[in-house]
Amino acid sequence: FGVNSKVVIVGCGISGVAAAHRLVKAGFHHVRILEATARSGGRIRTGRLGDNIIEIGANWIHGPSEENPVFCLARQYGLLDPEALTTENQTMDIGGHPPWVPNIFTSSGRKLNAEDFDPAKEMFIELLTESSDFQSKGGEPCASVGDFIRSEVKQRAAEKWKDADAATRSLRLCLISTMLKVECCVNGTHSMDEVGLGGFGLYETLPGLDCTFPSGYEDLIKNLMSELPADLVTYNRPVRCVHWNSTENGVNTVTVECDDGERVAADHVIVTLPLGYLKKHHQALFHPPLPLHKLHSVQRLGFGTNNKIFVEFDLPWWDADCEVIYFSWEDEDAMVDQVPDVHRSWIKKLFGFTVLKPTERYGHVLCGWIAGHESEYMETLPEQEVMQNITQLIRRFTGNPTITPRRVLRSQWFHDPWTCGSYSFPGRGCSVQDLENMMEPLPTKGSQAKPLQVLFAGEATHPYFYSTVHGALLTGWREADRLISHCTTVSQSEPHK
Ligand code: 6YU
Incomplete structure (x- = not known):
């Protein structure tokens, strides 16, 4: 005993x-x-x-501050950069949305300005926040976060974006699709249609700007x-x-x-x-x-799948201050986060990349993010084929046919038997x-x-x-x-x- x-x-x-x-x-x-x-x-x-x-697996300490035991242990063991230890870093309250500098590209090879992205981003974040609120209120209007976001965007876009031309409105809806795919990665789900609206707000964030080891x-x-x-x-x-x-x-x-x-x-x-x-x-x-x-x-x-595809380049094709790269398909104004033909078009589920920083430490390495059944299918392909798909995708979205990755490595969490x-x-x-x-x-x-x-x-x-x-x-x-x-x-x- x-x-x-x-x-x-x-x-x-x-x-x-x-x-x-x-x-x-x-x-x-x-x-x-x-x-x-x-x-x-x-x-x-x-x-x-x-x-x-x-x-290959966990990336960040989410909410690195006094209440986070991982942060406290990492600090105690001396494992963090001085920047992560500053009071400023610990007190920053980002509510789960890191204020990353984006580069946004579309499937016709256009690079968008931040202003083109902001209206869709603002509406999306507003709806995520509202989705979290149902937890405390109860009586949610839809079963899933995906259903709620889609139906609300339809209504709000009609009013808030009424002065925008058809092409601008369509582009904003395509950007909503991209953000739904981001959120699939954040939640580790195949589709936001599988994430319960009533349970979404259960997750709690801690203050602190996410940091790495x-x-x-x-x-x-x-x-x-x-x-x-x-x-x-x-x-x-x-x-x-x-x-x-x-x-x-x-x-x-x-x-x-x-x-x-x-x-x-x-x-x-x-x-x-x-x-x-x-x-x-x-x-x-x-x-x-x-x-x-x-x-x-x-x-x-x-319990779904979120995988990473690391891609290394000789030179960056993104801006020096860029922290995240979004790819938006111009045929996705139906606000979709699932690809109809997984075998042929799985790559459409990849929302883009985060940039590994600082460059002096990591070189020119991007981390691609892909969730869901498309990600599970990706795991079955030879790494060479994944690299070819990634190369074609980047060339198409940047309009630069010479970009060639040096090497690629992907995670395979779904097929990990444990x-x-x-x-x-x-x-x-x-x-x-x-x-x-x-x-x-x-x-x-x-x-x-x-x-x-x-x-x-x-x-x-x-x-x-x-x-x-x-x-x-x-x-x-x-x-x-x-x-x-x-x-x-x-x-x-x-x-x-
Ligand atoms: C975090 C992050 N991060 C990315 C990716 C993944 C995860 N997480 P373990 O599985 O570790 O241990 C079980 C052991 O059991 C294991 O060793 C097995 O081999 C063994 N086992 C299995 N079967 C057995 C058997 N039969 N007999 C004996 N042994 C057996 N977390 O804090 N920061 O950046 C990420 C990320 C690609 C896969 C993550 C992150 C999740 C963590 O990795 C994970 O929770 C813990 O490591 C699990 O530890 P464990 O001990 O429980 O199991 C608003 C809102 C939305 C809500 N979600 C937002 C949250 C964001 C989460 N984000 C994660 C993002 C990334 C990028």
Whole structure:
């Protein structure tokens, strides 16, 4: 009992590492992490493109300020640029919309001025803000954010843009399509039609201008891991099934069964598996199965794909101050964020690129962003074919037939068998209850069986910071604290033997 309890953590992403860290610091000495792959970090994954450091998974610390534990740890470990540490940076409240300098190109090879973009951008941001408000008000008029934005733009454009000519209005609607695609990447969804309007406002932002890890996000994992016993993690050890409520000598136990047949007995198991993995494998993964209300929440919450395509150039073809490049298709004034023929036109889903800055550190590297089924299809193509499609696209939109990338590297999060996508979002009909169900331990309340046999952490179990690293980290701490307080109470009430 108490610190002698055997705790098994399934998954060595940030939430698993955070849970182990907390338990070990509290004196628990039978903590073990079982990880399917050969590395720690999960969706925090730093790679290389030539000489440049790139982030295959998580990119930014969203809202780097005092309330953000990832920021505080990164500062403590000395992992951030001085600029990120300034009060000015920490207090900037961007509400999830970084004030990036854009370059905007259209499919006929035109470069737009910021003024051409502003009316559509303003209306879009206004509607996103209104979409978030339904969470507190209730009684939303449509099921999804996509439906709401489309119907409102139609009405508002008729009034606000009545003096604009037909071509200008059409261009603005095409720009709305581009922004819907941006938002698909932000939310990790196939389409904004899949993101529930009632649940959209659950996500909360923190103050601070998003910053990156100059030597890679994995530095955070390395620093945390260096404070844990070296043999705490067993790598290449996928878990096949968690047997809970099984009875041995009249006492409930949990047994974790691994793919290689190893069976690990535990008092408590913390499951930190990605929601995509849970959706696909829940049936085989839990014995007995998950209670129905928990299963329904696993199904109702969304988990889609957002991938990156890194492209390096000898020379920049964007402005020196440019931070984001948008591509807008002039045939998309129907406000679409889905491509009708995925195999032929998947590239249309790519909204554009963010520019890796500063240039002295990264060279001339862009990060392309593509979400949804189009992105999942892109993963199946040879990298050479992805590079050809990207080259054609850039040449068309810039009108410059000589632009040639030096090299390309893309992420493949959907086909990663241990992740099955990128991150979670509230689907249609989702409410905070679904996130609460996600984090509820097994057996659920009211059961006479031994409590806290299986606990749940991971980004998809945070009620308002889901889809982020800080959300995932907090859930690891939350479940460790749940166990610490439970084990302390139990060991205090146990008669001394
Ligand atoms: C953030 C960002 N970021 C981009 C991309 C991705 C994600 N995120 P893990 O998966 O890490 O760990 C589970 C482990 O389990 C793993 O090691 C597996 O191998 C293992 N496992 C699986 N099966 C197993 C088995 N059977 N047995 C044993 N082990 C098994 N977050 O803060 N900043 O910039 C981004 C981004 C491409 C893919 C991101 C970002 C999400 C984080 O990466 C993610 O939440 C955490 O790393 C997850 O940690 P974990 O421990 O839970 O799981 C308004 C509004 C809208 C709302 N959304 C806005 C939010 C914006 C989110 N943006 C993200 C954007 C980017 C670019």
